[in-house]
Amino acid sequence: MFIIQCPWCGDRDQTEFSCHGEAHIARPKNTESMTDEQWGDYVFFRSNPKGMHRERWVHAHGCRRWFNALRDTATDEIFATYKVGETPPEIPESSSANTSTGNASGDRS
C-alpha cells in the first residue's frame, strides 16, 4: 500500500489515488493520415517494464489533479512525482530499492 506524494497535497494514502497507466503518451495530430499500424500503436500498445516506469496518476479523492510518477515496478519505490507539463526527472543511477543504510542495532557478523 503506497504512500504517494501528490504534487499539491503532499504525502497521501494510495487509496486516495488511481493510476491511469503509462505517462507521456501524447495524442497524435492529424489522425486521419496515420496508418492503422501507427494508430494502433497509440491506442493499444504500452510499455510494461520491470523497473522504472513513468505513469499517470490522479488524486481522485483529493484535489482531482492528474500528475506523473516515476516508479520502480519491481520494488514499488516511487522516486518522484511531478506535475503535468513539467520535465520528467532523470531516472536515478542506482534504482535498487534495497539499501545498505544500516540497522540501528548494528549487524551481527
Add this chain to the structure above:
Amino acid sequence: MTVKFDNVTPADMATPLLAANHSSDGLLMQELSLTGKISLRGDFANSAVRDAVQQSMSLPVEIDANTFDRVGDGTVFWLGPDERMIYSDIGSVDKHISDLRGKLPGGCSVVDVSDYYTVIRLSGEKVRAVLASGTPLDLHRSVFSKGQCAQTRFGTASVLLSVHDDIPVMDLQVRWSFAEYVWKYLCKVADYC
C-alpha cells in the same frame, strides 16, 4: 381541475439527513442547515480573478494548499490549484454567482453546488478517533489543525474535512447521495471509539 401550490420558502429547503444529530460521550454530530456553496475555478495567480472575488464576496482566494479562510459569513476552501469552494449564506448564492460571473475575467467558472453537498459538524474529544475509523488521512493535531482542510476518503465516500477548532471541531462535507451512508458509518463507529 388544477392544484395550486405556494411558491417555496426557506422553510421548504431540505437536507439529505434532515438535520440529524447525535450526542454521546465525547462526541456531538449535527448536520448543518443548508449552506450556500459555490465552486470557483480559475487562475488565482491572476490579480483580476483575486480582485473580482474580493470585491463581490470580500474573500481571499490565493490561500495555501489544504487550508481555508473565513471572513464574515463567507469561507473559502482550497480544493486544488485552480479550484476553490466558497461557502456563503444560502439566500445570497444567486446574487453572488451572477455578481462573480459579471466581474470575473475569462477562463473562470462559477457553479452553484449548494445542494450537491451537505455538511456534518463533529465536535468533542472523540472526533479524531471516529474519523480515523474511515479515513486514511493522518488527523493528529500536529499535522491537521485549525485552519487546515483536506479532501480525502471516508469509507468509500469522497469528503472534505476542515478543522474549525482544535477542541476539536471539524466539518465533514459529503455529497448528498453519500450522506446517509456516511452518517450511518459515523454513528456505528462512534460506539466503538
Add this chain to the structure above:
Amino acid sequence: MSQICRLDTGGRIDRSKKLRFKFDGITYTGYAGDTLASALLANGVRLLGRSFKYHRPRGLIAAGSEEPNALIQLEEGAYTEPNTRATSIELYDGMIARSQNRWPSLGFDVGAVNSLVARFLPAGFYYKTFMWPASMWLTYEKFIRRAAGLGVSPIEPDPDSYHSTYAHCDVLIIGAGPAGLAAAATATASGARVILVDEQKEAGGSVTGASFDSDSRTKLHQWVDDVSATLEGSDNCTVLMRTTAVGYFDYNYITAVQKVTDHLGPGGSDSASGAQGKQPRQRFWKIRAKQVVIAAGSIERPLVFADNDRPGVMLANAVDTYINRYAVLPGDEIVVFTNNDSAYRTAINAASVGATVTLIDARSDVAKALCTALENAGIRYFTGHAVTAVEGGKGVKSVRVMPLSEDGKTVHGQAWRIDCSIVANSGGWTPSAHMFSQSGGKLRYDEAIAGFVPDMHQAKRINPNHSAGACHGTFDTSGCIREGRDAGQAAVLACGYEVSQGVDAPSVSDDGMGDIAPIWLVPTVHPVGEGSAKHFHDFQNDVTAADIHLAAREGYLSVEHLKRYTTTGMATDQGKTSNLNALAIMADIRGAQIPEVGTTTFRPPYTPLTFGAVGGQESGELFLQERHTPMHQCHVDNGAVFEDVGDWKRPWYFPRNGEDFHSAVQRECYAVRQSVGVLDASTLGKIDIQGADSAWLLEMVYTNNWQKLAVGGCRYGLMLNEHGMIFDDGVTTRLGENHFHMTTTTGGAARVMSWLEEWLQTEWPELDVHCTSVTEQWAVAALNGPNARALLQSISDIDTANESFPFMTMREGLVAGIPARVYRISFTGELAYEINVPARYGKLLWERLAKAGEAFDLCQYGTEAMHVLRAEKGFIIVGQDTDGTVTPYDMDMDWIVSKTKEDFLGKRSLTRSDTKRGKRPQFVGLQTIDPLQVLPEGAHIVAEVRDQPPMPTIGHVTSSYMSPNVGRSIALGVLNDGLAMKGSTVQLRLMDGQVIDAQVTDPVFIDKEGVLTRG
C-alpha cells in the same frame, strides 16, 4: 477432576478466580490468567488433537502462538471458531472447546488407520493419487476433506461486531518484550508518536515465562512493570496489548488485530459495553509508521528425533512457561533433550519445583559451569547422547537413549530406557524474522546462532525498520534491552526528534541461548524412513524427514519445490517451528550449506485472523455505499422495490395491492403510454461545462456537431473511447454561449467526469473549459406520456405550447411553486419533460407532482418499466445493449457520426480495418415467432442447431421484455451482419436445450416516425 498438575504457589494466575470450562464434553476448572492450554495441562489433559494426515495423537508442543498441534474448535453455533490455538486462547468461565480432526472421538479415531498404512501416504500422495482422472476428484474430495479437514466454519451469520481503524505514528514497535519495551520507552521519551503492539495480554515477552535466577527474575519483572507503567501514562504512546501485527506492507503499512473482548467469551463485546459505548469483539488496526522497530522475539525449534510427536514431547521453553507463568508442572518425570545451553535452565527450573529431571545433550563438549549447575540441582545428565525413541501411544511413557557418534550422524552402543512423561527439547532458537521478511528484507544465515537473521544490507528502502533483540539473533535479555534502546533511538532520530537518554537495563545474569551445536536430524537405529518411527519436523501438516528425503529423490530440491511438494510450512502456523529444520535437512541431503538452499519468503498473516476483523465496521449496510436520491423517502413510503444501479438504490417497480413484478411492470408501462408516468431520474450524471472552449470540447468528446446548437437547445450525444467503441451517451444542453449542461448515464457519471478532466488536464491544458460535477445538485422528475404537457401546464408558469417549448429545448420557470429547469427530452418516445429542481426541493417536487398528478392518473414508474419503454422505441442502454466492443455503425447509429468534423475522440478507430469490415455484430430487433415467448437476455443466436454445444454463435440477446404496448414480446440484440438480415428468421438455443425461432426486425417497435415525442 482436580488440577493435578497445578503447583501450589507461583505463576501469574489468580487462584481466587476459579473458571469452569468444557473440553470435549468434560468439565474442568482453571484459573483466571490461564490459557486453555495451561488449564488443560493443569488438569493432566495431554491429548489435544489428532494429526492432519496420519491422525496420530497429539498434545501441546508450545506455550505461544507458534503451537502447531493444539488446534481447537472454540464455542458452538454462530460463535464457533475453528483452528484456534489452545495456547492463544485466554480462559474464561463457561468456555466450550472441542478438539479437531478426530472422528468419532479423540481417544479412538478411525483415521488413525492412516498411520498403519503410512507407507502409502508419503509426500505428494494426494497429488499423485487424486489428481487423475480429474473427473474422480469430486468423489475423492469428500473423503479427503473428512479425513484431513481442520475445523468447521459456522454457517450462521457472525453475531459479533468488529471495528477497523487507521492509525499513524512515528515509530511502531512490534513486540513488548525486553527489546520492544526498551525501544518504546526510548522513543516515547523523545516525544515521538509511538504505538506498541504485542499479542500477549501483558507486556514482558520472554520475561513472563522464561527461567531466570530469582534475583534476575525480580529485577526484570520490576523493570517490565516500571517501563509499562511509564508508557501507559504517556500521551504520545499507545500501548495495544492482545494485538498481533499480522501483515507488513509497503511504505510501512502494518496491519494488526486486537482481540478486544475475545477473552470474555461469546457475547463478551455486549457485556463489556456500557456507558463508554460498545466494545467490538476485535479491532483491525491499519497502521502507517514512519519507522518500525521489530522486536518480535524468537521461537524455539524442536529437535527432529524418532516419534517426536508423542503427546508430552514439548519445547523446553514451553515447559518453562507452563511452570513459571501458569504454575503448571506438565509432568513429574522430565527428560530434557537439547543441543544448546538454554534448556539447562529449564532442567534446573523443573527440578526446583519437584520434577525428576534427566538431561540429554547431543553435544559432547559442554561448558563445565553448566554441568556443575546440573549436579548442584541433583540432575542426571548425559552429553554426547541422543533420544532415539519415544514410547507411549497417547502420551509419553519413556524414551530410549543411545550414545551419538562424533559427527552426530549415527548412534551406537547399547540403548537404555528412561521412564518419563515429558520430553522437553530444544534444537536452538529461530529469530522471528517474519515481519522483516514481509517488509521485503532478505535474511542472512548466521552460523553462530544456527539461524537466519535479518540482513539489514538487504532491507527494502521504502520500509525503514530496525530489528532488535531475539528476532535479530540477540538472545540474552540485557543485550535485547540494549538493542531495543538503540533501535528506538535510531528510529526517532530518523523521524527528526532529538534522541533521549533511553532506558537503563537492569543488571541480570542470562546468557540467552548460549552455545549451540546444531543437530538437524537425530539418528536412530534405522535409517530415516525405515522402521516404524517417524521424525516429524512439520507437526501441523504431518511432514517428516523421510518426506524431505523422498522429495529430494524425486528431484524437488529447491526450497520452493520442497515446500509445495511436501506441504512443509504451508499449514496455518506457516512453519513457525518447522521451516529451518526442513531447510537444514534438505541441505544435508544435498551436501550443501543451509544458505545455498535458501529460505522461503514469509507472507501475511503472521497468525490466522478473522474475516470479521478485516471487514471491521464495513459490513451489512456499510459493506458498500448506498446512494440515495432526494426523493428516496417518497419511494420507500410508496412501497417501491429497489434495484441496485451502480451504487444507487433506484425504485425498480412500485407494486400495488400485492402485485408481482410482472404485473406491476406491465401496468406501469401501459399507464405511461396511456396517460402519464413519472420517473425519478435524479441519478443521471450531470456535468456543468463553462468556458470559451466548451463547444470545442464537446466536438472532441462527442461524435456529432455542437458548435451550432442554439442557446436553450438540447442534443443527444454519443461518446467513444479512442478504440472507437461507445462508452457513454446522454443529452447535453446549451445554457449560454459558453455554458453547457451535460448528462451522462447513471453508471457512467464518474467515468465521464474523469474522462473529461483527464483530457483537459493532460492533453488540452490550454483550453478555457472547466467541468464541474452537478449530479446531486439537481433532483430530476421525468414526466412521460401523452398527458405530460397537460400535467405540467397545470402547475407551471412555463408556456408549454409546442411552438413555444419545442422538443429538445430547455425552459426555466416555476413548477409546483419550485424554481426549475425543464428539459423537453424523452427516453420513452412519448411527449416528455424532465423537471430539474435544486435537490433541496426534490422531495417536495415529487410530493406535489403526485398530488397534481391525481387528476391525470399519474403513474410512478421504476427502472424496469423505463427499460421496457425505451426498448419499445429501440433506444439503447449503454452497458446493456453495448459492451465496449461496438461502434456507432454497429449500433446502426451512423446518423450521429459527423462526416464533416476533422477529428473527435475515437474517430480514427472507426476506419481501422477491423471496425470498417462488414458483417460485424450489429444491432437489431428480435421478435419470437411465438409472441408470448420472452427470450432470456444473453441467449445465443446460433448459426446451426446441434445436439449439444459447442455451436457456432452469431449473436446474442441484449434486452428482452414482454411489452404491453406492442402487445407481444420484444427483444434487442446484436447479430453478425444483422442490418442485412432484417426480415430473416434466426434460431436461439437456450441453456435448457430449447430452440426458439425469432424474426430479425428493426429495433423500433412503436411510433417509428417519432411523432408522439414531438407532438
